[in-house]
Amino acid sequence: DVEQGEVADGVLHDVDLSELTMGEKLAGLSLPDENKFRIDNELDSSVPTKPPSADSVHVLLRQALNADDRTLLLDCLYTQDEKVITKSIAQLNPSNVVKFLHSLISITESRGAVMACALPWFKCLILQHASVIMSQESSLHVLNSLYQLIESRVSTFESAVHLSSCLDILYTRVVDDEEVDEGETVPIIYEDEDSAEESEDLESDQDDSDEGSIEAFEGVSDIEESNDMMSE
Template sequence: MVPPSADSVHVLLKQALRADDNVSLLTCLYNRDEKVISKSISLLTPADVVKLLKFFVLQIQSRGAVLVCLLPWLQTLLSRHMSSIVSQESSLSLLNSLYQLIDARASTFKSALQLSTTLDYLFSEIADDEADDEEFAPPIIYEDKDTDDEESEVDAMETDGEEAEEQELGDVTDASEHSDGSEIMSD
């Protein structure tokens, strides 16, 4: 997809301002190309400048995340058209609102930065403690005590014991019964 040119963004921006179409305005403002921003802002009339400034203030009040897209546009708007903005009495209240919004955001930034720093410090301490615990932890040894292995060991011990008894007894001479109790047949 080909990015819009400065001429097409300028035309769309003017149309959106005159129609009060916020969706089209946001579409224009998502363009971050400095040349497009500069040309589009420079071609605005003083009435369009005030409308755009009003839109910026409303967007900053309601949706803070859009501020990232608005900042380059707002900076260019103020630097190019500040004299025409200040000359209109209706725009002074907009500038005051804009100043208060920026001041409120800046004041929360300091406390948010302190909170972020504190959390980073606490999480690093937790990670260090876990690393220390792992260094001094005794090794874990797993012993498999399977019942099949135990039975085979017991069988092996019983077999060894029977062999030892047979060696001690030597040859069996007169036995009338087998070890299981059945009678021995004699000739």
């Protein structure tokens, strides 16, 4: 026997009997608990997202107007809570009111979701700060451009409604055609040429007989008239 060693195939291998096995080493490692991570993620997802408050939106709006930051301004406009909009606009000073008006005019000239988000802010700004806007000389040009923009958009409304009606009619017809079963057989009317010729001959014979009856009736009428004259 060799102490703390083994002989295998004439080779001496040192074996430390006090060394931990692989299983004991793995058990001793402080691996992260997956269940703990899962529970933490569920708790984070279950916490409702707090909507932006009027104070935070007002601060962002003021920063966007002072820095002329369009991206930050759009982030404010995406807030559509009526109470937040009203309170944020109410806290604007006169200089920021004019800046905000010019910014909204440039945004409303575009199309799409950005314009739709800007309209509630535009309405609230005009209702709350009409006196401030009218007191500025530059507001006349801005409001005039806004009026022209509204007129151009409204002028296309009638043609858009007409186009929408035509599309609705076409769509209804397409849907009705699709509802027809493909396996439904359409009746085919076949007209024999011989029968058509016979019907034409019958019609011609009937016309001849009608003409003969009319001539006979006229002859009888002439005879009656001559008899009446002779009797007189």
